[in-house]
Amino acid sequence: MRRAVGYFWALFLFSVPLWLQDQYLLHILIVTGIFIIAAMSLNLLLGYTGQLSLGHVAFFGIGAYASALVSLGFDVDIFGYTLVHEPWPVLAGFALGTAVAGLCGYAIGKLSFKVRGAYFVIVTISFAEVTRLVALNWVDLTQGPLALTNIPPFTFDLPGIGRYALWGKFSNYYLVLVVAIVAHMVIKRLVESRIGRAMIALKENESLAVSVGIDVTRYLVLAAVISAALAGAAGSLYAHYVKIIDPDIFLFIYTVTMVIMVITGGKGTLAGPIVGGLIFGFMPVIVRSFVAPEVQWILYGALMIAIIYLLPQGIVPAVERWIGSRVEDSQHSAADALPDSRNAGGSR
Amino acid sequence: MIEAQAASIPPALSVEHVTVRFGGLVAISDLNFTVTEGEIVGLIGPNGAGKTTAFNVITGFLRPTQGAVRYRGKSLNGLKPHEVASLGLVRTFQRTSVFQNNTVFDNVLIGLHRRGRDTLSDTLLALPRGKASERALRDQAWEILRLVGIERRSSEFAGALPYGDQRLLGVALALAAKPSMLLLDEPVSGMNAAETASFMTLVKRIRALGVTILLVEHDMPMVMGVSDRIVVLNYGRIIAEGSPAAVQSDAEVIRAYLGQGAKRA
């Protein structure tokens, strides 16, 4: 049943550019899709493995910058030695962006074991800020506040058709959708497996997990690497779609956006970041015509606080519980007719 | 007769002159005892005698200030708890002994982690080997649930179980990790008489499967009834060691417990 619903949604999403006239809405969908990929990756680390990493935007930005720089080419002076890089195909940039972000994830994963709790939160935020300041100040490499411009779009060499570059919204929508579906599949397979169970166990009760032989550091690092790599991939998609990136991509507010998406949607659930992403991706669109951007943000902040109070687990679990209780009610009224045949054992 | 057998079989666990100091406080002093393969040894003593500390040292949760712990000849010094568990030494916990927010079945599945043979690529690529491994784990989970006797509760959440069943689940979780030696930390605390009796049967069944058992308990009839040998701790030291009958009539043991409300002693 669930599978059918999934296929239905996928089909629906594939059809959208064919009938959606509003180009602006399509653009919003693409950017929201990219953020949903980032939110899903954050969910793996925050929701499933229980690590309070608030520097996630760093992986996103590193993926974006690495991918852009690889495809643009650069020359920098490092301690008097000039390093020159010729432009490589965008796909190489995508791969490298993902890899570099993953590597940073490895470092953060290893670090989180030395530094726990609230301190880990602070370290991850600091890491993101340092990255932003480096991007801002290492003008030689990143152009600093002047931004990296003219970033080339994804280009595929298709047999028979030749070179196909994804300039427009139509093609980029499908690229993002495909990557999003792959990312979702990766995370789904991971969390539903033995490895995923180990991650969840380490979030739930670390000492207990360790006592049954689960190597906590290893799975924490694994979660961090995969999470960071997926975020880096999302960053790369972003860079080659909007074709211009500046150090503002590392702003804490983007991490907050991802966190809001995950928490309100439902951390530790597969659908949570998607639901949260759609809500907070489209809210600006709906709200922008009525109120100033500052007021929008006040609304988000207030909404986030409200959801934490009223639905602390998020929207998706609340909806599931509501559906579950409906099903139970109908089952109960059927079962009321039968005698209580429960096992009369020794327990109370 | 049991003592004679113990002398000819090499020890499974040997705790060798272990001392644990926290700053100025001595939690355990010169703890020295062995457990033979296939034995059931009970560790008893008044509250604060150092029993849980001993458990923590043996399973790698705590580093001894002095002394060493060996399992089947291999030194456990410096090993992390999950490495100790991989050697076959698995413990249960007195409190929070289960994963509260998971179902009973999932709890045991988590415990079976070590037995899984699938790799990351098997998982991500959904290879048949991964699926086969998963199926095998699920079958083993049912077996363990049946052995322990809580299979009818498999889809309930661990946190919602009655206390006695939670303790059973804690044991199931430990069994899932394929122990060759099991350390049970107050396994029957909170159980009523009927549950305790069936637990004692379970312990004997586990031993029959070849698992060595070391347990800490306050319930005297239970521990006396199930153990081959008793080790008594007080103020971090061993004050007596021997068969249940011998220990029960030991003068110093009686003195240690006088005034301490040992449960149903």
Place this chain on the structure above:
Amino acid sequence: MDQLFQHLVNAFMLGGTYALLGIGLTLIFGIMRVVNFTHGELYSFGAYIVYLAAAALGLNFFLSLAVAIVAGFLLGSLIELALLRPMRRADIDTTMLVMIGAWIVLQNTELLLWGGVAKAVPAPFAETPLVLGPVSVAPLRVFVLGAALLLIVGTYALINRTKLGRAMRATFQDSETAALMGVNVSAIYTATFAIGSGLAAAAGALLGPVFLVTPTMGDLASLKAFAIVILGGLGNIQGATIGGFILALVEEIGAGYISSGYRDAMGFLIIILVLLFKPTGLFARAERVG
């Protein structure tokens, strides 16, 4: 060499206000174990109130400072009562997220009320700097340092010489035992958050006239405050004081001799390095308030 002295003097002045920021947060973070994301917003709130009072309403400068500190104290109490008190039982993630939400609301409210343009606060001090040998110091900065030191001493006295301070220290050590001894832990939490916020507002109020007042000035302040707390050790006021001066010094030296753009990165580098190598802070005594 002359340059070095100038840097030292600048660092000294900045350090005083950083210390206030750090002391405020070490009290809150230490006693309540809350990752207080709003601390920086209280800092900018203090600066904006001084602007409002002195520039817009034309009040006396020193009175405006006092008003700003009191306003910060009150806003802190409000935040604690409205948001943190109901969340007492919640886990650290949840509280942290509520604080992030509060931060977003506060910062954007300030943006809404005062706009994004930087504001200048007029101060009744001579423009011409005092020249002492190779060093020149603006009189305003001397005043700022003096005021900061006064507040630091006052806080120290509050924590160590008053009944309230004793209750706060007890709560820091062990809130359960403190409650058993008759301490109204709930009220202490509110008082702690209010005092900490008041100190942050004071720091902002004092630095507002020195630099410009902008709506995002609080973000960096928050993180620098955390750097100072980590440097000095949780709940350690003396540590926070010294930490504040150390951070200012590192920033000044770094900005002067390495690159001014990386000035703000110094704080974060400190955080990362300290937590990696000496997680209990540089002043590794047993954690205690006072």
